Amino acid sequence: MPLLARTVQAPLHIDVRRGAVADLRRILADGRISAGGDVAVVVGPGLGEQIHDLIRPTLGAADVYTTAGGTLDAALELAEKLRSRHYDAVVGIGGGSTVDTAKYAATRWAIPMVSVATSLANDGIASPVASLINEGIKGSYGVHIPIAVVVDLDFVDSGPDRVNRGGIGDVISNISALADWELAREVRNEPVDGLAASLARMGAEAVLNHPGDMSDDVFVTVLAEALIASGLAMAVCGTSRPTSGGCHEIMHATDSLYPGTASHGELAGLGALFCTFLRGDERRFTEMSACLARHQLPRTPGDVGLDADQFVRVVEFAPRTRPDRYTILEHLEMKPNEIAERLAAYDAAVAAR
Template identity: 50%
Template sequence: MPVLTRLIPSPVVVDIRAGALDDLAKILADQRISSSGKLAIAISGGSGAKLRERLAPALPGASWYEVGGGTLDDAIKLGDAMKSGRYDAVVGLGGGKIIDCAKYAAARIGLPLVAVATNLSHDGLCSPVATLDNDAGRGSYGVPNPIAVVIDLDVIREAPVRFVRSGIGDAISNISAVADWELAHRERGEDIDGLAAAIARQAGEAVLRHPGGVGDDGFLQVLAEGLVLTGISMSVAGDSRPASGACHEINHAFDLLFPKRAASHGEQCGLGAAFAMHLRGAREESALMVQVLRRHGLPVTPQEIGFTTEEFVQAVEYAPQTRPGRYTILEHLDLSTDQIRDAYADYAKTVSR
């Protein structure tokens, strides 16, 4: 009998709600996660230390590891420090850098990873990718999906609002990324996974069309769920294609060309997505993105994140080099410097109305 379904890598537990941290010990005691209570918990030196004081009494078998930063070296050191502990699982408790370091370290020593996110800055909290700074700039490393994801909305509200805004830009950019994937399918015959595309697109659309704001529980719930679903869509696809197109190429170009000045990941991706949708002729969709990004306090022009028009043109021109082999609207149009400049002038005129 043929196999009628496929198995999808996904967390065994996803707990997104106010007060979720109060039940963290119970979640970690799940036999699929930790039968002995021996856990290695990676934290930051700031907010992580405060959460340790709160959580440690309920986790007597845990060992706590402070992570220095978000580099490949930090992740390797973390894995080396944990490997002799005979733990059941690794817990990444913090923001994106902490979770990415913990994901890489857990993969390195062959343990499952529980992601406990303290902000919603990007979709990496549930993705099969760890993004870490290295000697060449920044690299993306394949890792297993988290076995569990815990997001306490009370903790999310305590984080600086810029993290929520960044997550909004990253989630909305899915719509442009999927459009790029479909373009590559039409023009190049690239395989497209319909399920992965649907998950990523609907996650982005849910955030784009939600009427709430960054302070609303309902909106934060949808955003958190959207970021988790985006990570799962990447697992379904086997790579980052459902959530990474021209928008992320532009983001990576900013990071590489202007490493000391780059804005947040989501700010750059949101701007890149709005511009990419404009380039592909989806003017209504681009206008809606601009409207929503503005409503949530995100930038829609490079000047709003400290870049000149010429620097933006430079980033767009360089962007395809950041992901060789990936086909997006940028590779499809293959615009010259002057054509990029003209396209941005048209976009800027549109968003200024």
């Protein structure tokens, strides 16, 4: 009897540890990515000089490019520079905007891309998606999944604590996104990919129930691996469905209506908690609220500087950010007065915990 299986695109190499950037030459060689170090290294303006000093002794054949802004124009400009000569790979080192710019530019010329994360703000470090700003609006662009994913815990440890804690909110929002996916299956008969759901759920559960914090290498490693697993979940099913539901609709709506309010992960965590409350899932609401509070992440609109009227507008606008997606927000079809009533009850429920 023939065996049926799927072929899943996944990184050839994953490495989460301290000292990874300084050891990049060996990582590229051992992973059969670049034996001679003929790579294009892409860095952001913030850490560029420090990273250049770390890699230069062992990656003398590399060209280093600096990019800034996380815009589509910056990615296209970088792509043109990559045509200067042959590269074994493009190595994006930095935060989300730097890595996404490198992912998009590398995909333009079908060059393998290595993602080297120096922060843990969201699950973009291993996803087949690049979030880039075009004409003032952030959009999601399909790209090839990184051939390798590296997380340097030294850089994570020295980075802004708030930025890294945002990744916690992004990971646990998977729980809400998966509940929305199940709702879409029940109501609209939308297929759910079990493997993608399992990858997204495992990482979220690991972070949700871990007693550590960002000062604990074990917890930070679990968080990094959970973010990578979220990226793989998206690659498995070819959509962001396992990691993005009403929680991310709220995040995108906030970014559109009130840009600069909070980070991606902070808003995703807040949106996930609110959507979980709307579902009436008391157990999950209690678990997620406790996790967000433990890691000093926002739980109410007031925590991110939004008043009740502003958040009502956000929730009303949110379904427009993903017209093809069915979540608890589309299911309830709440009018502004209904949203205001639910929000008041939500604020009281959070305050009681």
